[in-house]
Amino acid sequence: MHVNAFQHLLKKEFGVCIGGFMNTLLQNRVPLELEEDKMVLQVIHVRGCHWAALQVNGKDDICYYDSFYDSLSQDTFEVIAQLVHSDNPVLNVKIMNMARQNGSTDCALFALATLTCICLGMDPQTAVFDQDELRSHYISMLESEIVASFPIKKRRRFSNPYKLDDCPIYCYCRLPDDGHKMIACDRCDEWYHLRCIEIDKENYLWYCKKCLPNI
Numbered sequence: 387m388h389v390n391a392f393q394h395l396l397k398k399e400f401g402v403c404i405g406g407f408m409n410t411l412l413q414n415r416v417p418l419e420l421e422e423d424k425m426v427l428q429v430i431h432v433r434g435c436h437w438a439a440l441q442v443n444g445k446d447d448i449c450y451y452d453s454f455y456d457s458l459s460q461d462t463f464e465v466i467a468q469l470v471h472s473d474n475p476v477l478n479v480k481i482m483n484m485a486r487q488n489g490s491t492d493c494a495l496f497a498l499a500t501l502t503c504i505c506l507g508m509d510p511q512t513a514v515f516d517q518d519e520l521r522s523h524y525i526s527m528l529e530s531e532i533v534a535s536f537p538i539k540k541r542r543r544f545s546n547p548y549k550l551d552d553c554p555i556y557c558y559c560r561l562p563d564d565g566h567k568m569i570a571c572d573r574c575d576e577w578y579h580l581r582c583i584e585i586d587k588e589n590y591l592w593y594c595k596k597c598l599p600n601i
């Protein structure tokens with residue numbers, strides 16, 4: 387799958403109004419450029435071999451579209467936290483209600499179809515994509531470089547638009563607790579990953595960069 391070539395095509399077509407479409411190889415290194423009034427769309431790579439789609443409207447409205455799983459794994463939270471880099475103490479993610487795919491192999495096509503839908507001003511939650519036609523449509527779009535909606539078999543109704551999941555985030559890096567050692571600031575009590583800080587072992591007390599000037 388040429389996920390990034392396809393994202394590049396969407397960026398070329400819609401990049402003036404819609405942010406994101408970052409190369410997925412950068413997802414664990416570079417945060418998304420988020421602006422207050424600009425929607426950001428991004429395909430993400432999670433769970434080792436799975437693809438899903440993210441729509442971020444400002445830092446606090448995060449919509450996660452997954453055609454296979456209906457929950458967020460720890461590593462999915464980490465990927466989203468890294469991309470969003472929120473100052474909030476808790477990362478809230480809306481797991482969007484969407485039509486399920488058959489089998490587990492077409493998740494990237496579903497993620498791209500979802501983002502294309504949003505780009506074209508359509509609601510991906512009402513769409514039941516025609517799974518048998520997705521791949522050929524994807525290939526013809528890459529070849530022609532013309533963006534058109536992925537084939538939709540029918541429209542669906544749904545009652546609950548999303549379910550919320552959340553995860554506390556910490557430290558300068560604004561990531562969750564991943565089981566590695568953390569230390570609390572002795573002034574503000576915020577937790578920091580040991581790998582993210584410089585610590586002077588001589589000192590009994592430790593203060594974060596935000597608190598240090600005020601000590």
Ligand SMILES: [Zn+2]
Pocket residue numbers: 556557558559560561578579582
């Ligand atoms: Zn950290």
Ligand SMILES: [Zn+2]
Pocket residue numbers: 571572573574575576593594595596597598
């Ligand atoms: Zn502090």
